[in-house]
Amino acid sequence: MGLLDNVKAKLSPAKDKVSGLAQRHGDTVQHGLDKAAKVVDEKTKGKYSGKIQTGTGKAKGAMDRLAHKDGMEGPGDGGTPPPASPPPAS
Template identity: 65%
Template structure:
């Protein structure tokens, strides 16, 4: 087992916990991001409004991806099914 595999195995439970927290508290985090963005925008006298909005949008998108990572396509919670394995063996002759 390589170093990368070892780290992935150790970080797996933390990743699951973060996804659970994102699902449970996504609304509160989103409100907090909006509040922080508004405060920063006011302090900078709206000089960086476009950059602040872009950063807030990216943070919310990342949060949404975390929250939806462990859902089925129909929206029910739980691990997504694994994609089908590629066919084994040589390709068929034409």
């Protein structure tokens, strides 16, 4: 067994625990992210709004990935992503 396999084996219980916490408290964490982003945006007087929104979106995406366990189906779990908007009518 290689070093990477040993590390993965040791961290597996922690990953499961974090995933469970993300499932139970995901809404609270995402609310906190929104609140923190708003405060930072106000303190910087909107100068970094785009970067703040990008960072907040990435953090929320990471929370969503942590909250989804193996075997659960949902958006982003393989397959084709849903279209962003309906096709234009001709």
